[in-house]
Amino acid sequence: MKFLTKRHMLFLGMASLAASTLGLPSWAQSRKHVVEMLNKAPDSNERQVFNPPVLQIEVGDSVLFEATDRGHxxxxxxDMIPEGSAPWKSKIGEDFEVKFDVPGVYGYHCTPHRSAGMVGLVMVGQVSEDELEIASSVRHRSKAKSRYADYFEIAKSLI
Known part of the structure; x- marks a missing residue:
């Protein structure tokens, strides 16, 4: 599965280059990642998806949930956010940015399309297999259950 568009890869690469070129300390090099909210995956027939569905980021990074398609x-x-972190909920059809200051595994969904499997994961900092196991033990219904199973396999391959 291909999830990052060339535009997103270029943005991430330029942001990283700019931070390192300016000689910023590691704590000042937080990045903004983009997750598109889509009716259809760009490279498959999957419907109601976040692109990419799994992110691995550093503590202090932000994620912009981009309302690419309407209705999300x-x-x-x-039940899938680390202790001490704040829950979030965006308005339907609007871009929304979340800064992740607490390390761990975050599960999220599209409110109207959760049962259709529109779910995703953000792993913040150095996530352990135990943390993934705890997060993956949360029960889900409908298509969200099978999508999360797939996404946890992707997440395991990243740690």
Whole structure:
């Protein structure tokens, strides 16, 4: 599966280059990542998706949930966020940015399309297999269940 568009890869590469060129300390090099909210995946027949569905970021980075297609939002799963982190919920059809200051595994979904499997994961900082196991033990219904199973396999391959 291909999830990052050339535009997003270029943006991420330029942001990283700019931070390193300016000689900023590591704590000042937080990045903004983009997750598109889509009716259809760009490279498959999957419908109601976040692109990319799994992100691995550093503590202090931000994620812009981009309302690329209408009718979507991003909302944290109350039972899939690290202790001490704040839940979030965007308005439908609007871009929304979340800064991740607490390390761990975050599960999120599109409120109107959760049962259709519109879910995603953000891994912040150095995530352990135990943390992934705990997050993956949360029960889900409908298509969200199978999508999360796939996304946790992707997440395991990243750590």
């Amino acid at each position: 939002n991003a909302e944290s799963n109350s």
